[in-house]
Amino acid sequence: MTHPASDRKAFRIAFLMAAAAASFLIGGCDDDNQAAEAIQTASMRLDSISGGGASTAPWTSDRLKVYSQIVTGLEPALASDLPGEVSAARLLKSRALAGQAQVEADIAAQQQRGFSHKGASSWSALDRYLSSQALASALEEYDPEPAFEDIQGTTREREEDIATAWAAKKKVDDAIADLEKRAEGSLAQARTRREQETQFRARAADVSATQAATIIEDAAKERRAADLHDVDAARLQAEATNLSPQSLSAQAQIDMLTAQKQLLAEARQEIEAIATVNRDKAKDAREAAATAAADVGRLLDELIADRQSIDPAIDKAAATLKAAATEARQAASGDGLSADKKSGAKLAEASRLHALADVISLRTSGLRSHAALLSALASAAPTLPDGGKLSAAADQATKELEAALAAAKEAYEAAKNAYESASGRSVSKEQIERIAADLDKLANPDQIEASRRDFPSGDEDLNVEESAPVEGDAPPADEATTASVRATFRDLADAAEKMDIEAIFSKLQGASEKESSLLRDAKSFAGSALAFESACKEKFDKGFIELFKESPMGAGLGDQFGFSQFTGNLAEARAEIDTVEVFSTGPQSARITQDGEPLNFIRSGGQWKVLVEIPAEMEAGIQGFASVLPDLKVLADEMTADVKADKFQTPDVMLMALFQKVGPIMQKTGLGGMGGPGGG
Known part of the structure; x- marks a missing residue:
């Protein structure tokens, strides 16, 4: 389902203006310093792709392509004679590989969702078999x-x-x-x-x-x-x-x-x-x-086939994470980094290993439910066809589960050791506590038995760039809340389709003063950004977004913002919202989930609104841009006035003028730096 977010378009314009400035500044560097240029480009592109706030799900192939380009683009820096540049490049490569693994893990999770649905259907078919046989026997x-x-x-x-x-x-x-x-x-x-x-x-x-x-x-x-x-x-x-x-x-x-x-x-x-x-x-x-x-037989065949595709997908994400952890470890052990950067690199390695453990744990959850299902099928009475094969398959699945549990435990222990070696940071302590909880779950047989029918949904937290606690399941909302939340979504979709800024932001509520301040600045900038977009369209028959994509500075950056997906199909989204289940997360809060993307709602002032929250892993990037939104609004207003005054005869002249003005603003964001734990 496409979530309406015309305000996201304004943010994309802001990102493009900043990215354009980065391209302009990088282009002015010494041509001989290819390593430094590669590092700056990779850092900028990583911050851009992780800071845009767009869901990865609709643009998986585009994101994989961008991450691959980033890794390839770092080769000059990795071959540098300067240890500092090599270490910095390894940190960026680790981060890019972690992002790639996130997408690969999302693919595995998507396959796990299909596995979950078929698993639940298999249990249902088994129940029908047993109840029908019992009824027939009684009759x-x-x-x-x-x-x-x-x-x-x-x-x-x-x-x-x-x-x-x-x-x-x-x-x-x-x-x-x-x-x-x-x-x-x-x-x-x-x-x-x-x-x-x-x-x-x-x-x-x-x-x-x-x-x-x-x-x-x-x-x-x-x-x-x-x-x-x-x-x-x-x-x-x-x-x-x-x-x-x-x-x-x-x-x-x-x-x-x-x-x-x-x-x-x-x-x-x-x-x-x-x-x-x-x-x-x-x-x-x-x-x-x-x-x-x-x-049961048909679904079991499909489940077995699914496992044959899920396991390689998990293996692929795991291999990428291992490579990401290796790059971070080599960066930490190399020369040229400050003590703080080395500590950050160690924390990055621990984060990659923790994500690796989470990915392996995804395999255990699938095998656990699969083994429980096979065991139930093998013990069904009257015996199902191929009962002997089912018993053997159940034994094999149990052995695979034991091996996967051992591997997951080993991975969590490795991540724990890595966090302990990066001690001194509060995030390490938090993650160590979470690992202890994860290990307890793996070792608790009661939880394994309790999950007899709990096939993994594929919605497990697989944020490989920075792991976070998994949110628990919420009960379905009542009819009144469901109707109100769906109505709010439809109103937001209508407003987005009409580009009604007032209506859009009236349906948004910040989770804290941080988000509320961001929304106020975003609303102010959104009007100016869309006015600039319209002015470009009127003058050059193309909006600024399209003009930037076609420019040399925009090459390779356009797809990662999901331009082709931006407008979406709002009519389809409005139709789909009537079939999406609404969950109650509190007396005055609710959530919908579609294609693995959660959207939270809160009741404020007697009205339901979309709750805007800044995820921890995206806070640095978003706050960096949020800090310059007022400056970008002023710049957008100036550029709109200049375009309307016919000061630019060609798009290239307009873009060059924009790049010269946006450069100083972009430098305030710190976009070119390697912020966050371990450059993550």
């Missing part, structure tokens, strides 16, 4: 037969209970039917007797009273017999009625038992359906496990 272990047998036994019991209930009901129903039949018979007999009574009484009406008395007595007998039959029928009906509830109860029992039997049948159907679903899910889980196993 396949489900056996419906015991449930079927239980249902079948209970169903038989219900069928027997139903049969018993039916038998009991039949007995009661038969008894009721018999009673009702007998009652009906008694009622029929009662009707017959009453009919006979009626007939007797009818005959009595037609005979004499004596005859009628006998007939009426017979009629009375028939009536009494009929009453007896009615009473018997009523008794039988009552008995039948008393038995009826027993029949109803038996029927209810039958209905209940029948319903239970139906529920048992439905339960069997549900269990059969579950068994079918489980079989299908188990099949799907086995297929998912097979897919995950294939992913």
